Structure formats: C-alpha cells, structure tokens
C-alpha cells in the first residue's frame with residue numbers, strides 16, 4: 001500500500017490509484033455529453049453525438065473557456081463533484097493526507113484538451129506553473145481527476161520535487177528561471193485514479209495530439225482548519241467531510257455554548 005503522505009513529501013506529487021467507480025465516471029461523461037448537446041441545441045430525444053464531435057461543434061458556438069465554465073457549473077449543480085468525494089478510497093486517502101475536516105474549491109474549471117483546442121491559447125495549454133501563483137496555499141492539495149483519458153491523449157508534465165524550491169519567480173505565467181538539473185515526469189495515470197500535487201509543484205499541460213478528447217477536473221482540496229498561507233480565503237469551498245469536533249460545533253450553534261439553546265419554553 002502506498003503511503004501517499006510520504007510519496008507527496010518525497011516527490012511533490014502522488015497518484016491515488018483506482019479510487020473512483022466506473023459507473024460514476026460514465027455518469028459524468030454522459031452528463032458532459034448531454035450538456036454539450038444542450039449547448040449545440042440538439043433536440044432532447046435525438047441520440048447524443050460522439051463526445052469529440054459534440055465538443056468540436058460547441059466550441060464553434062462559444063469559446064472553449066466558456067464551454068468549460070458551463071460544463072463545470074452543470075456538474076456542480078447536479079452534485080456530481082460531491083459524488084466523486086464520496087468515493088470511499090479517495091475519501092480515506094484524503095483524510096490520511098489532510099485530516100478529517102475536508103473541503104473542495106467550487107470555483108474549479110474543467111480542463112479539456114483535444115485536437116480542436118487552440119494550441120496558441122496559453123490559458124488552455126498551460127506552460128510550467130505553480131498553483132501558488134493563482135492564490136492556492138501550501139496547506140491545500142491540487143487534485144487532477146481524469147474523466148475521459150484514452151491512452152494516447154497525454155496527461156500533464158511536472159517537475160519532481162519542485163515543491164521544495166519554494167515560490168518560483170515568474171512573469172507572464174511562466175518561470176523566469178529554472179535550475180539546470182530538473183527531473184521531468186509525465187504523469188502516468190488512467191481513468192478512475194486521482195493525482196495530487198502540492199501548490200508549489202511545477203506542472204504544465206501536455207498537448208493532446210490524438211483523435212480522442214481528454215477531460216480532467218483540476219480541483220483544490222484542503223483541511224477546513226489549516227491556516228491559509230495564500231489567497232484561499234478569496235475562493236469558495238464546499239465541505240466534503242466534518243470531524244466530530246466540527247459536528248459538535250455545528251450542533252451547539254455558537255461559540256459560547258449557550259445552555260439549553262433549543263429547549264422549549266413552557
């Protein structure tokens with residue numbers, strides 16, 4: 001059994017293997033395809049086109065950025081992201097990594113990469129960056145959850161142990177300096193598994209040159225009580241799990257422990 005805390009500390013990343021059920025992944029894929037059909041104004045009762053074709057059509061109607069926003073919100077509205085975090089193995093490993101009070105950032109945005117993605121768009125094809133640059137603190141973990149990932153469609157590349165370098169000087173969303181000796185790692189991951197990175201681990205998009213679309217969910221998770229080391233307080237988080245301590249606080253309703261707060265008067 002992998003000690004993910006050890007692996008994260010040693011390498012700046014880890015992969016929690018086979019922790020999301022196939023049925024849930026299929027449900028999410030079908031939901032994405034359904035929403036793309038909606039964007040494309042395909043009549044309700046018509047059979048859904050192939051995901052790749054549906055996506056190609058959708059980005060002719062709206063920008064890919066906009067399509068990703070719509071799809072991410074739709075998955076949130078249907079509580080499908082909550083469903084992911086109910087996956088027993090994933091929940092267990094995140095609890096071991098971060099503790100019993102967990103929450104995820106709801107302002108995430110789906111990352112789609114296909115042969116139809118504009119290769120010059122540095123927002124969609126990201127250069128080496130640290131999540132820290134965008135406000136994520138070192139108290140949190142960045143998850144990369146592949147939803148549609150054929151073997152030939154690429155993943156992401158990261159620099160092993162770059163989290164130990166601290167906050168890397170950057171300009172225009174890329175490092176201004178990198179050490180000469182670096183160990184680049186292409187993430188070896190498949191659908192159903194989840195990668196976890198530190199906020200300081202340098203990573204970048206690998207362009208998908210295959211015929212298959214790639215869809216992943218980059219989602220930040222953190223412990224409710226870990227001190228904010230960056231701009232986490234500017235983002236929205238939804239609870240995944242509450243410890244006994246948190247449940248008791250909620251039940252008591254206030255920090256003064258008002259006696260008999262809910263006792264009926266006679």
Ligand SMILES: [Fe+2]
Pocket residue numbers: 126129130131203218
């Ligand atoms: Fe990133």
